Amino acid sequence: MTQYVNVKPMIYAALFAALTAIGAFIRIPLPLSPVPITLQVFFVLLAGLVLGARWGGTSMVVYVMLGVIGLPVFSGGSSGLGILLGPTGGYIIGFVAGAFVTGLIYNKVNDSKTATICAMIGGLAVIYLLGVMQLSFVANMTLQQAVAVGILPFLIGDAIKIVAALIVADRIRPLLAVS
Amino acid sequence: MIGIYSHGRSYMHLLDPRTKLALMVGMSLLIYSAQPTALAVLLALILLLSRASGLPYTRLVQGLRPVLVFFGAIFLTHLLFTPGEPLIEGLAVPTLEGVTTGSVLVLRFILLILYTSIMTYSTSPSGLNYALTFFLRPFGTFGTDLAFMTGTAMTLIPGLFREKDTITKAQAARGYKPRGMKGFTALVVPLMNRSLKRVDELSDALESRCFHSKRRYYYYRQTLANRDYVAVGIYVVLAGVVLFVRFEAGF
Numbered sequence: 001m002t003q004y005v006n007v008k009p010m011i012y013a014a015l016f017a018a019l020t021a022i023g024a025f026i027r028i029p030l031p032l033s034p035v036p037i038t039l040q041v042f043f044v045l046l047a048g049l050v051l052g053a054r055w056g057g058t059s060m061v062v063y064v065m066l067g068v069i070g071l072p073v074f075s076g077g078s079s080g081l082g083i084l085l086g087p088t089g090g091y092i093i094g095f096v097a098g099a100f101v102t103g104l105i106y107n108k109v110n111d112s113k114t115a116t117i118c119a120m121i122g123g124l125a126v127i128y129l130l131g132v133m134q135l136s137f138v139a140n141m142t143l144q145q146a147v148a149v150g151i152l153p154f155l156i157g158d159a160i161k162i163v164a165a166l167i168v169a170d171r172i173r174p175l176l177a178v179s
Numbered sequence: 180m181i182g183i184y185s186h187g188r189s190y191m192h193l194l195d196p197r198t199k200l201a202l203m204v205g206m207s208l209l210i211y212s213a214q215p216t217a218l219a220v221l222l223a224l225i226l227l228l229s230r231a232s233g234l235p236y237t238r239l240v241q242g243l244r245p246v247l248v249f250f251g252a253i254f255l256t257h258l259l260f261t262p263g264e265p266l267i268e269g270l271a272v273p274t275l276e277g278v279t280t281g282s283v284l285v286l287r288f289i290l291l292i293l294y295t296s297i298m299t300y301s302t303s304p305s306g307l308n309y310a311l312t313f314f315l316r317p318f319g320t321f322g323t324d325l326a327f328m329t330g331t332a333m334t335l336i337p338g339l340f341r342e343k344d345t346i347t348k349a350q351a352a353r354g355y356k357p358r359g360m361k362g363f364t365a366l367v368v369p370l371m372n373r374s375l376k377r378v379d380e381l382s383d384a385l386e387s388r389c390f391h392s393k394r395r396y397y398y399y400r401q402t403l404a405n406r407d408y409v410a411v412g413i414y415v416v417l418a419g420v421v422l423f424v425r426f427e428a429g430f
Contacts, residue, residue: 006391007382007385007386007390007391008379008382008386010324010327010328010331010382011328011331011378011381011382011385012378012382013328014328014329014331014332014335014378015332015335015374015375015378017328017329017332018332018333018335018336018339019339019370019371019374021332021336022336022339022340022343025340026343026366028357028358028362028363028366039363039367042363042367058325058328059328061325062325062328062329062332063332065308065311065325065329066329066332066333066336068307068311069299069304069307069308069311069329070183070184070299070300070302070304070307071304071333071336072183073336074245075245076244076245076246077245078242078245078246078292079183079242079299080242080292080295080296080298080299081203081204081207081295081298082207082242082288082291082292082293082294082295082296083246083292083295085207085211085291086246086288086291086292087249087250087253087288088246088249138211139253139256139257139284139288140257140280140284141253141256141257142260145256145260148256149249149252149253149256160360163360164360164363164364164367167360167363167364168363168364168367168368168371171364171368172368172371172372172375
């Protein structure tokens, strides 16, 4: 049975890939900051929490495929292999690893709020790690320079996304359990 | 169709998607290994290809807009932190070396994006999806599954946009202004709720028709034509020249 009937996880993975894709276009203004936050990283972490390591990671592979075949799904509406191989490509590849790691940590620990936050911070750290590695390698920067350009401007927004993902994941998981 | 793709009958459009995908990867490697002189040649080639495929220059450079700020940050970093000969008397930065390394790097990134824009302009998403599946064949059924999921996600995106619009408009009609954390959950929870219902129906429909993994989803077939071999030949000559210039001539 289980060997063949695996349509549902595949469809869920496709859904989360599509959600991550439109996440770049959903902007919500923040009370204090002038820069609105987008939902992209939020859906990456959510995919890891809700779908688990294997299917969360797969859904992000699908997201990368969407961008490579030319849909404007990368941040800011960009697309194509050029973005993936360029200075910001590490973050996109990091989405795959990030969702995977979030799911991995989340499945290992108990279902408490602290554990969920730890799982998401782990996932986010992996996204940043890969992003900065590619940035410093491709753009010929030192690690400190890459961190200054590629991490520091985004830290506050991402902290908010973690809290939001925590709230939403709690309210979404019952919907998945019923199905 | 969303995205940059546009239907056409140009030489670029008629090339096999697999050839174009392989050339995209090949050209990216070439752009990364090119020296300033070779970069100028590649830029000329890109403008020529854009003209040949019928892609107007205004739309060609549109792909750059989202990443421009980031490229600017990269350029500035190199401008301010490269030691060397100062441009302005009395100041340590900016240096001549900083300007050259920064602009060569940013030019490379720009060429990379321009080139892939031409390719995605002249290749349909389904065509490229097929090409990706073809190159993923060593991974067994994972490749076909991935193609199926990518195709499904492609069809889901317009629907999700509609759902998002419906939700935000309904909330706006009731005088709600999304802001901060509350605005976050107020949009995402109903969006997830509705879209999960939709994909549950979809997967039920697929399952009840005995759809499963480990089968072929794609019936898109194309065979390599002479023009594909010509394109690869041109690329090989170009790569030879660029690499020769870099490692032998040295300019």
